[in-house]
Amino acid sequence: MVHRSVNPPQRGWSLTAPPPLWAELEQHLFRDDDDEHGAVILAGLAYGPRGPRLLARELLLAEDGIDYVAGTTGYRALRPEFVRDAALRARTEKLAYLAVHNHFGTTSANFSPVDFASHERGYPALRKITKQLVGALVLTPQAAAGDLWLPDGTRHLLAEVTVPGGSLVRLTPAPTTVETSDTRHDRQARLFGDRGQQAFGRMRAAVVGLGGVGSIATELLARLGVGHLVLIDADTIDETNLPRLVAAEPDDVGRLKTELAVRNARRANPDIELTVVTENVQHPDALRALVGCDWIFLAADTNAARHWVDRTVHQYLIPATQAGVKVPVDEHGTVGRIHVAVRQLVPGRGCMWCNKLISPTELALDMLPDRVREQARYVDGVPAPSVIALNSLAAGEAVNHFMLAVTGLHTDNGEHSRLLFPRSGEHVLQRSRQTANCLTCSPAGILAQGDAPAVAER
Incomplete structure (x- = not known):
């Protein structure tokens, strides 16, 4: 028997990333060269009482000069072949596709007008190819923003990125307002x-x-x-x-x-x-x-x-x-x-x-x-x-x-x-030990699959 006292409020779309994946992404994006770098996250999906959650399952790093190259309308862009391969994986594995790049700054993150223009040119077609949610994520060391394009034709902003490690990291587009405590x-x-x-x-x-x-x-x-x-x-x-x-x-x-x-x-x-x-x-x-x-x-x-x-x-x-x-x-x-x-x-x-x-x-x-x-x-x-x-x-x-x-x-x-x-x-x-290709805690199993059927069972 289950009893709920009230319905909790919605908080919009969010992305949660496993700490090992997030550490690898941060190391790739935030280097000492003060330059922009790129990647793609493939994510599962879960629906909960406070809104839908994207669950980062796989990280595809774009190699500078090979996969992440000079853009024709912007500073940098993912190479079309890299996008194609990632999109086909998203379609096959029924995962959301999120292109990721970094900006400079600290406590706030925003897409540039050039970024938004590139989304509007490319994401409608990419959504048709993957038949899944597609979108973009821009990060600074202390903030994150996302632009999500859903299969039903709607478009949403990402409210929050969460990394549940030793400390519970929460990244939002800008600092949240603070209320005086009771x-x-x-x-x-x-x-x-x-x-x-x-x-x-x-x-x-x-x-x-x-x-x-x-x-x-x-x-x-x-x-x-x-x-x-x-x-x-x-x-x-x-x-x-x-x-x-x-x-x-x-x-x-x-x-x-x-x-x-x-x-x-x-x-x-x-x-x-x-x-x-x-x-x-x-x-x-x-x-x-x-x-x-x-x-x-x-x-x-x-x-x-x-x-x-x-x-x-x-x-x-x-x-x-x-x-x-x-x-x-x-x-x-x-x-x-x-x-x-x-x-x-x-x-x-x-x-x-x-x-x-x-x-x-x-x-x-x-x-x-x-x-x-x-x-x-x-x-x-x-x-x-x-x-x-x-x-x-x-x-x-x-x-x-x-x-x-x-x-x-x-x-x-x-x-x-x-x-x-x-x-x-x-x-x-x-210190926990991890077995390679574990069916519970690795991408070979149910990691970040969310509501999708499990690919493997014990």
């Missing part, structure tokens, strides 16, 4: 600034799993001022959950975990918008809700939850953070090495399959109906130890990373995944 968030705005606090209000974040870690994450996100939360969990509260769920009361036993999460979120922020899905994450309603988000918090530890969130991260280019706690206790009651895991799931980088964090056998069992799944397991599952203070470490690390990423306060743009060992105080940074 007085409730005055102390936070002193750190983030009004622009940073406003960014939280525009975010749509999902929490998958509303148990020990997810309950705390929901509370933190609501108090941070996140504008819209998507809450996903099919479970009910039992007596053993009460010590680990924020603000849980004895009368909550038997109620849905989503009910408690809604109550806590609205208590923390009466203005928050909520989408509530009382299903497991693999349910179509849950998956539809996820693909409209800006960030996902994975606080459920089933292999099914890992697989479907991981798939969403790469297919729709939505960043996520996995947060959890492992408390090993053997049959003699000896406590092992407790660890808190906070993993950043970055679109286009190593997925959970590449890092051997999903078991195919357990995934198959998780996908069975409840009764069949219980019968398929030879040994009854024994609940693992769980303590709210340990859960708070995982939730706090996860939300802190999100908070710093959204406001650009990280000191680097790298991967912020780590293991914490509370008994020793040790922290270990994690």
Whole structure:
């Protein structure tokens, strides 16, 4: 069952690019020669509650003097043969075609009159050839503008480019207007600034799993001022959950975990918008809700939850953070090495399959109906130890990373995944591995395919 409190506003067309692709594009465009350079992006497409999203899937770099040459009516232009080959690939692979070049400047980006004239000469024919969306993107180091020509004959401007890396980069044609923060968030705005606090209000974040870690994450996100939360969990509260769920009361036993999460979120922020899905994450309603988000918090530890969130991260280019706690206790009651895991799931980088964090056998069992799944397991599952203070470490690390990423306060743009060992105080940074031609996180598979049918399945 899914419930939406309100319909979020549209924000126009946007482009999202995986960090590895974007880093390669920036290196190609912004060199020390102070010259103009070109490329083509082939992009998938996804439709969400706030507007359509282009998803950068492949980058075709135009070599200076060979593919990017002196123009006849402008300074530089893509060579016709390069355009033809890229357009035919766009048609064959059913991807949008975006020609890219750089301008000089910082906080604003605009097409020149010569640029617009070239679009009007060439894009109607190019649109007929590709039978897909075609357009152009112009970039400065801190801004982006786009001119999009749709197959139905309409034309739109690009509102935003997003790069979901260690920091969440958002590029617009010009700086956005900033509103004064609500007085409730005055102390936070002193750190983030009004622009940073406003960014939280525009975010749509999902929490998958509303148990020990997810309950705390929901509370933190609501108090941070996140504008819209998507809450996903099919479970009910039992007596053993009460010590680990924020603000849980004895009368909550038997109620849905989503009910408690809604109550806590609205208590923390009466203005928050909520989408509530009382299903497991693999349910179509849950998956539809996820693909409209800006960030996902994975606080459920089933292999099914890992697989479907991981798939969403790469297919729709939505960043996520996995947060959890492992408390090993053997049959003699000896406590092992407790660890808190906070993993950043970055679109286009190593997925959970590449890092051997999903078991195919357990995934198959998780996908069975409840009764069949219980019968398929030879040994009854024994609940693992769980303590709210340990859960708070995982939730706090996860939300802190999100908070710093959204406001650009990280000191680097790298991967912020780590293991914490509370008994020793040790922290270990994690680096994801990526398998060549992975079916999840590479262009050989579902990366940036969006709503298109997957070309390959596991």
